Amino acid sequence: MAESLSPPFLAPGDGIALVSVSRFGEASVIEQAESWIRAQGFTPFRAPNLGARDHQFGGDDASRAADVNWAIAHPEVKAIWSIRGGYGAVRMVDAIDWNALRAQPKWLIGFSDFTLLLGHAFQQGLCAVHSWMPIQLPTSTPKSLESLADLLRGTPHVLSAPAHSLQRPGHTEGPLVGGNLSVLYSMLGSPSFPNLQGCIxxxxxxxxxxxxxxxxxxGLKRAGVLEGLAGVAVGSFS
Known part of the structure; x- marks a missing residue:
């Protein structure tokens, strides 16, 4: 992993680009996302190909990668938010201009299939955000919605969880990395798989x-990638 680069936090009026790296986004989801961004005091930007559809994807692979690169190059955009998950990130991740993103770090935001970009960003030394996406706007709790906005402003929430009988008590520190288990498993052996040494x-x-x-x-255990972990945080499984 390269030296960690944290993008600057957002100021009022800063831009958030909406992109689709995986499945296509419905017009209603895009509009809801724009309204939420404005309500937080930021400025929404639609990537040029947002709303396109190529089978289940939000446009073809080249178009989806081009949208991310457009957002990286846009001087007013400070964060890049995936409209939803699904499948398709693996088909375009290598066409992203990661050198440009390292030169001018911006927040990458998403989860699910976006785990692939989060892992690749981590390997590039970039901090990113594992977060709900616009498709979850109608079902996310107010606390969850607020947590993303506050994090982008530079005032992240302290996370806590109730005790569980399977928890292993203790104290640990380390970079927080990971995401969707299925996607992480599919990344084994690729340049996008994060180095988990010393991580949570x-x-x-x-x-x-x-x-x-x-x-x-x-599979992860036998590949040896879990050795040297500082800890494990288990979220929702269903």
Whole structure:
């Protein structure tokens, strides 16, 4: 992992670009996202190809990568927010201009399939945000909605969780990295898989059978990538 680069926090009026790196976004979702961004005092920008559709994708691979690169180059954009997850990030991640993003860091925001970009950003030494996306706006709690806005302003919330019988008590510190287990597992052996040495690994997943989860955990363990972890934070699994 390269030296950590934290993008600047956002000031009132700063731009947030909406992009689709995976599945296409419905017009209503895009409009809701723009309204929420304005309500937080920021300025929404639509990537040139946002709203396009190529089968299940938000445009073809080249167009989706071009939108991210457009947002990286845009002088008023300070954060790049994926409209939703799905599948497709792996098809365009290598066409992103990561050197340009390192030269002018901006917040990458998303989760689910976006885990691939979060991992790749971590390997590039870039801090990024594992967060809800516009598709979740109608179902996210007010606390969750506020947490993203406050983080972008530079006042992140302190996270806490109730005690669980399977928790291992203790104190640990380290970079927080991870995301969707299925996507992380698919990244094994690629340049996008994050170096987890000394890290706290955060994991979540959706709609997976227990034996699928077991297979993925064993795959990660046998690959040796879990050795040297500082800790594990387990989110929602269903």
């Amino acid at each position: 690994l955060a994991l979540e997943d959706l709609d997976e059978y227990r034996y699928h989860l077991d297979r993925m955990f064993w």
